[in-house]
Amino acid sequence: xxxIIYTLAICAVTLVGSSCSKLDDYAAPSETLNxxxxxxxxxxxxxxxxxxxxxxxLLEISWSxxxxxxxxxxxxxxxxxxxxxxxxxxxxxxxxxFVPMVQTDNTGKTIVDKSxxxxxxxxxxVNFSVEPFLRIEWVGEPVLNADGTITVQVKINxxxxxxxxxxxxxxxxxxxxxxxxxxxxxxxxxxxxxxxYGGTDGNAKLGQTxxxxxxxxxxxxxxYFIRVGARTNYGLKYYNYTDVKTVTAP
Amino acid sequence: MKKYTLIIACFFICWTTACKKLDVxxxxxxQDKDVFTSTGGIQAYMARIYSQLPIEDFRYSPQRGLNFxxxxxxxxxxxxxxxxxxQTGAMQENxxxxxxxxxxxxxxxxNYFLENMPKYAATYTPEQVNAWLGEAxxxxxxxxxxxxxxxxxxxxxxxxxxxxxxxxxxxxxxxSSEEAVYxxxxxxxxxxxxxxxxxxxxxxxxKYVAAGFKxxxxxxxxxxxxxxxxxLVDATGNRVCGIPSAKAVTYFKAAYDAAVLLENKYSLYxxxxxxxxxxxxxxxxVDMFFDKGxxxxxxxxxYHYPESVHGYDAYNVPRQLMGANGxxxxxxxxxxxxxxFDGLPKNADGTIKTMTAGKYDLYTNTMDLFADAEPRLRATVILPxxxxxxxxxxIRRGIYTGSSAGGIGPLLPAGSTANYPTANIVQSSNATQTxxxxxxxxxxxPAGLSGVFSGDGTCAISGFSVRKWLAPDKPTSEVLENRSxxxxxxxxxxxxxxxxxxxxxxxxxxxxxxxxxxxDAFADINQIRERAGADMLASAANLNSIDIxxxxxxxxxxxxxxxxxxMRRWRxxxxxxxxxxxxxLMPFYSANxxxxxxxxxxDERNVRYTFDVRWYYxxxxxxxxxxxxxxxxxxxx
Numbered sequence: 104x105x106x107i108i109y110t111l112a113i114c115a116v117t118l119v120g121s122s123c124s125k126l127d128d129y130a131a132p133s134e135t136l137n138x139x140x141x142x143x144x145x146x147x148x149x150x151x152x153x154x155x156x157x158x159x160x161l162l163e164i165s166w167s168x169x170x171x172x173x174x175x176x177x178x179x180x181x182x183x184x185x186x187x188x189x190x191x192x193x194x195x196x197x198x199x200x201f202v203p204m205v206q207t208d209n210t211g212k213t214i215v216d217k218s219x220x221x222x223x224x225x226x227x228x229v230n231f232s233v234e235p236f237l238r239i240e241w242v243g244e245p246v247l248n249a250d251g252t253i254t255v256q257v258k259i260n261x262x263x264x265x266x267x268x269x270x271x272x273x274x275x276x277x278x279x280x281x282x283x284x285x286x287x288x289x290x291x292x293x294x295x296x297x298x299x300y301g302g303t304d305g306n307a308k309l310g311q312t313x314x315x316x317x318x319x320x321x322x323x324x325x326x327y328f329i330r331v332g333a334r335t336n337y338g339l340k341y342y343n344y345t346d347v348k349t350v351t352a353p
Numbered sequence: 354m355k356k357y358t359l360i361i362a363c364f365f366i367c368w369t370t371a372c373k374k375l376d377v378x379x380x381x382x383x384q385d386k387d388v389f390t391s392t393g394g395i396q397a398y399m400a401r402i403y404s405q406l407p408i409e410d411f412r413y414s415p416q417r418g419l420n421f422x423x424x425x426x427x428x429x430x431x432x433x434x435x436x437x438x439x440q441t442g443a444m445q446e447n448x449x450x451x452x453x454x455x456x457x458x459x460x461x462x463x464n465y466f467l468e469n470m471p472k473y474a475a476t477y478t479p480e481q482v483n484a485w486l487g488e489a490x491x492x493x494x495x496x497x498x499x500x501x502x503x504x505x506x507x508x509x510x511x512x513x514x515x516x517x518x519x520x521x522x523x524x525x526x527x528x529s530s531e532e533a534v535y536x537x538x539x540x541x542x543x544x545x546x547x548x549x550x551x552x553x554x555x556x557x558x559x560k561y562v563a564a565g566f567k568x569x570x571x572x573x574x575x576x577x578x579x580x581x582x583x584x585l586v587d588a589t590g591n592r593v594c595g596i597p598s599a600k601a602v603t604y605f606k607a608a609y610d611a612a613v614l615l616e617n618k619y620s621l622y623x624x625x626x627x628x629x630x631x632x633x634x635x636x637x638x639v640d641m642f643f644d645k646g647x648x649x650x651x652x653x654x655x656y657h658y659p660e661s662v663h664g665y666d667a668y669n670v671p672r673q674l675m676g677a678n679g680x681x682x683x684x685x686x687x688x689x690x691x692x693x694f695d696g697l698p699k700n701a702d703g704t705i706k707t708m709t710a711g712k713y714d715l716y717t718n719t720m721d722l723f724a725d726a727e728p729r730l731r732a733t734v735i736l737p738x739x740x741x742x743x744x745x746x747x748i749r750r751g752i753y754t755g756s757s758a759g760g761i762g763p764l765l766p767a768g769s770t771a772n773y774p775t776a777n778i779v780q781s782s783n784a785t786q787t788x789x790x791x792x793x794x795x796x797x798x799p800a801g802l803s804g805v806f807s808g809d810g811t812c813a814i815s816g817f818s819v820r821k822w823l824a825p826d827k828p829t830s831e832v833l834e835n836r837s838x839x840x841x842x843x844x845x846x847x848x849x850x851x852x853x854x855x856x857x858x859x860x861x862x863x864x865x866x867x868x869x870x871x872x873d874a875f876a877d878i879n880q881i882r883e884r885a886g887a888d889m890l891a892s893a894a895n896l897n898s899i900d901i902x903x904x905x906x907x908x909x910x911x912x913x914x915x916x917x918x919x920m921r922r923w924r925x926x927x928x929x930x931x932x933x934x935x936x937x938l939m940p941f942y943s944a945n946x947x948x949x950x951x952x953x954x955x956d957e958r959n960v961r962y963t964f965d966v967r968w969y970y971x972x973x974x975x976x977x978x979x980x981x982x983x984x985x986x987x988x989x990x
Contacts, residue, residue: 155965169982198989209597211590274931287932292961293770297932338583339989340927340966 136161137184138229140177140197142238144262148181149201149235150344152286152332157199157341159183164220165191179286180346190224200334200341201233202268235262237272237333237343242312245329245350251320253279253350257313257331262343270336272305274298277315278330283349285330287342294319294327323352389473395485398466402492403557403654405459407452407499409914410654410841411663411822418448419455422664422835427684432916433935433962434907435684435819438810441960443930445968452503453974456496457510463493464513480550487548491558491566494541497534498570502918503971505585505987506531506593527983530591532600535574539607542567546614555645555655561618562652565844567611568852575604575859576922583969585988594970594987602863605856609870612853615651619846621884622649631728634886638732642822643839649846656838664834666827671735671746671818672784672811673802676832682803684912685815686734688936688953693908694730695888697723705938705953712760713950719748719940722951728886733911735818737801737940742825747801748813750939750952751780752789757945764941764952770934770959778941782808791944805939814957816938821912847884848915850877851906858902871896878905885909921969930964 139148140157151157157177162170177183177199196204196218206215221229242256255277261269276297278290294317300308321327327350332342378384388394405420409428413419416426430437431444446452466489474482500507508526518524529537545563553559578601585594596604622644625637641647656663667676668683675681688705691697698706698714707714707722716722719738726736735741737748753761755777764773773780779789781800788796804812824839854877861870875893878901882889885908890896903923907916920926934955941950967989978984 167982171978171982172986207586209586209590209592211586211588273928287963292932292959299928299931336582338966 132187132189134188134190134223135184135186135226136175136188136195136223136229137182137226138231139182140199140201140231140233141181142201142235142262143232144234144238149199149233150181150330150346151177151179151199152288152342152344153179153284155288156286157181157183157197159185160196160198160218161188162194163189163191164194179284179344188223190222192220192222194218194220195229197231197233199233200237200343201235202263202265203338204231204233234265234268235343236268236270236335236337236341238262239331239333239343239345241331241345241348245348247350247352248316251323251352252317253321253327253329254314254316255329255331255348257315257345258311259309259313259333261309268335268337271300271303272308273300273334273336273340274342275300275305275308275313275315275333276331276342277317278332279317279321280328281325283328283347285328285347286344287332294321321352326351385469386473389470390476392477392481395470399485399488399557402459402462402466402489405455405462406492406495406654407456407459408495408654408841408843410843411656411665411837411839413914415444415446415448415917418446418451422662424664424668425680425683427668428914428917429684429686429819429912432920433687433930433933434690434911434916435686436815436935436937436956436958436960437683437685438814439683441958443926443962443964445965445971446503450974450976452499453977456500459496460493460510461513463489463496464510467493468513483548484550487545487560487563488553488558490541491545491549491563494538494545494563494570495566497538497541498566498573501531501534501538502573502922504973505595505970506534506591508984509534509537511537525981525983527589528587528591528593528985530593531577532574532592532596535570535596535604538570539567542570542611551618556653558652561615562844564611564614565651565849568608568615568849568856569844571604571608571611572852572856573918573922575601575608575856576924578604579859580922580924581969582924583966583988585970585985587985593985602860602865605859605863606865608852609856609860612849612856615846615849619651619849620648621846621850621880622647623884626884631886634884635728635731638729638885639820639825641845642842643824645840647845650840650842651846651849652842652844654841654843656840658836658838661838662835663837665822665839666824666832666837667834669819669823670832671741671748671803671813673744673746674742674829674832675811676829678834679811680834682810682812682814682818684819685813686817686819686911687815687956688817688938690907690911691730691734691736691817691938692936693904695727696725696730705951707938707951707953708763711762713763713952715943715946715948715950717948719949719951721949727888729908731820733819733821733908735813735820737813737816737938741820741823742827742829746803746818748803748805748816748818748940749799749801749949750805750816750941751778751807752797752799753778753941753943753950754789754945757943761943761946761950765954768955770955772957780807782806784809784811789944791947797942797944801940814937815935816940819912842913847881847909850881851902851909854878854881855899855902855906858896858899862899874902878902881905881909924969926964926968927966930962933962934959935962 142149159175161173175185204217208214238260240258242258245253245255278285279294280290296318328347330344330347332344334340334342414424414426425439429435430440506528509529542563546560549560578596578598581595583594586592622641627633668680670681672681700706723736735746779799783806786798788798800806806812854874857870857874872893875896879889939952970987972990
């Protein structure tokens with residue numbers, strides 16, 4: 104009986120001991136890529152929405168000529184910061200509410216390629232200079248009205264002179280939200296006025312000072328985060344945005 | 354010595370019996386020669402590939418994919434035709450690998466048939482062989498159509514790929530252009546049309562089915578060419594997303610020509626139809642979906658209890674006819690859908706008229722509002738108070754107890770998305786109701802038997818319940834999951850006429866004048882409208898907008914799982930579902946008037962639909978992209 108117990112004990116010790124060898128000996132990714140997507144016309148970052156707006160496309164060509172793309176989502180202010188990349192050579196470009204950085208003609212030939220080939224090691228910074236479809240700028244500061252609404256003024260212009268990317272303006276929206284993440288995928292529909300335009304109607308709004316006012320009555324004693332977004336009928340119809348303004352309702 | 358004799362005997366027994374060849378085909382596996390040498394074998398092969406044909410029928414939902422019994426999150430609740438408590442917004446198909454990998458399995462089975470069946474051709478007449486080859490190519494075309502309408506250009510696999518392959522790269526096939534896939538579909542369907550016979554078993558294709566599918570596929574191709582804005586060109590110049598706009602006319606013409614082939618071969622079902630008799634027209638429209646001999650059915654998928662079943666009735670009956678599984682009212686038509694039909698009181702902007710001079714119109718019965726409704730509407734939607742399975746389907750949101758002196762003003766300001774005020778309104782939160790004592794005696798439950806309950810979605814949340822496809826005579830004891838077996842009509846002549854009308858209208862718009870296309874479209878639309886009991890177009894000149902053709906299509910084919918694809922190919926889904934809340938119609942009973950009034954408002958749940966522009970091309974499953982580096986992803990994923 105004792106013999107059996109000893110035998111079992113020795114087996115157990117051997118198994119436990121021998122299973123302790125590490126097999127996964129490749130270091131975890133630790134390189135950092137950061138940077139921003141900048142409007143070539145104004146030098147400011149191109150505002151976008153959290154999650155479904157600008158994204159950075161990485162093609163790692165250290166191993167393969169035809170790699171599967173890896174995407175990094177941009178923050179809503181147009182900057183990005185990713186800290187868990189492997190070191191390697193990458194072709195990096197950005198996709199979002201601006202004239203595409205890589206364009207092909209109808210035969211598949213690349214006619215424009217502004218992507219950058221970068222060795223990612225340590226902390227690597229990459230900035231992109233792009234032409235947004237629409238450039239939306241605040242005119243003055245938002246005004247909190249006595250009736251519990253907020254009125255803002257903006258001016259919208261085209262951000263590119265290339266007629267291939269000057270499609271009709273289809274939507275101009277004022278977004279209100281209770282936290283700083285605000286955009287077409289994240290807004291309070293009780294207060295946010297949305298306007299769609301058919302055909303060329305929206306183009307008349309370009310270059311004008313537009314006055315937009317929230318819907319309903321905003322409850323007091325809290326902060327509101329507001330932003331204006333607009334888009335054209337190009338491709339995936341990304342929105343361009345202003346930066347986020349905070350209004351405190353007393 | 355005896356021992357040796359035995360050993361020798363054993364030796365010889367073993368030796369002689371061992372002289373059998375071991376390399377024989379396994380007799381427990383059915384071989385090609387067993388299948389392809391008899392019509393029964395071929396029928397069995399066909400039965401299996403038909404059962405896997407990717408069509409969106411009673412066993413499809415965008416949440417769970419093809420051929421799955423549980424169809425909550427129903428398709429109509431994604432398009433805005435209906436609301437469902439289980440669907441809280443717009444979506445694209447959320448089915449991962451399913452349509453992609455299932456389609457390619459089916460394509461492999463078809464290619465296998467096309468390569469191996471002709472080896473046994475001597476057994477049959479050439480006509481038989483050609484008809485079967487045509488039928489197989491019809492199935493392949495229908496399968497490629499299921500792929501191209503989802504993903505755009507896909508790899509074209511026209512032979513059985515051999516595994517293991519000499520060169521693995523041969524198995525990686527790049528995506529063809531979207532145009533090439535549509536052309537491939539057209540070629541397969543043309544072959545099928547030429548080689549197949551005029552008739553076949555029910556549930557199988559004949560030459561006109563091939564032509565009907567061609568009219569559908571080519572219409573899609575033409576619409577993509579005309580309306581698509583998304584472009585994706587691969588490194589070798591294949592445009593995998595999008596079709597050059599110059600091809601629109603070619604495709605619309607192909608759609609038109611294919612639709613014309615079915616003329617006089619099929620017809621709109623009018624067996625019980627009588628001119629000017631709305632009740633007969635209504636009954637005729639209901640019967641169309643259940644008459645097995647209908648002259649309108651072109652391509653159907655049959656079900657039969659207990660071996661091939663679905664649960665459409667169980668999920669969708671009105672609440673008061675709920676079966677033992679506890680499901681009901683998954684599909685509740687929106688007011689947006691109902692407002693498209695004729696015969697309702699309308700405001701100048703086309704919305705339903707429920708008020709006069711700021712006060713609600715009062716009705717003795719809820720059906721009074723719909724007294725002149727188009728018969729097709731009644732046959733498609735159960736209106737509040739209408740009769741279904743011998744019962745009046747009672748739909749009431751609540752009882753208004755306020756004063757009615759001088760009429761009842763709006764319960765909420767126009768366009769408000771707020772909850773109904775609780776003052777002056779008695780409501781029920783679920784089906785366990787406390788009857789309300791009416792002034793002057795008598796009691797009434799605050800909500801109807803089929804809703805609307807304020808806290809329980811198992812009711813007619815839009816104020817309507819669906820009628821189309823619901824078996825009108827199924828006893829409640831049989832309203833169970835996996836207990837329904839009515840036939841799914843995948844292609845009926847009405848759709849072919851609508852394909853023809855749309856193609857003709859688009860050709861007319863494009864300036865084509867080799868025929869009087871506008872007159873043709875006008876005649877097609879009026880055929881549909883006459884059968885439906887709708888208002889007729891007075892003349893071809895009145896057909897002055899593509900929206901008239903499209904609206905007719907959405908009304909006629911509502912709840913037939915076609916509208917979603919239409920909204921996509923017209924590229925209107927992102928405009929139509931742009932933070933959109935769909936509308937509902939709530940009947941209230943005014944206790945003091947002892948009459949009903951209707952409140953038109955937006956969905957009380959405030960569910961907003963936003964269609965993401967990326968969804969015009971679905972995401973190619975990541976698992977497939979990892980398998981083949983030649984596959985490129987669609988834009989935005």
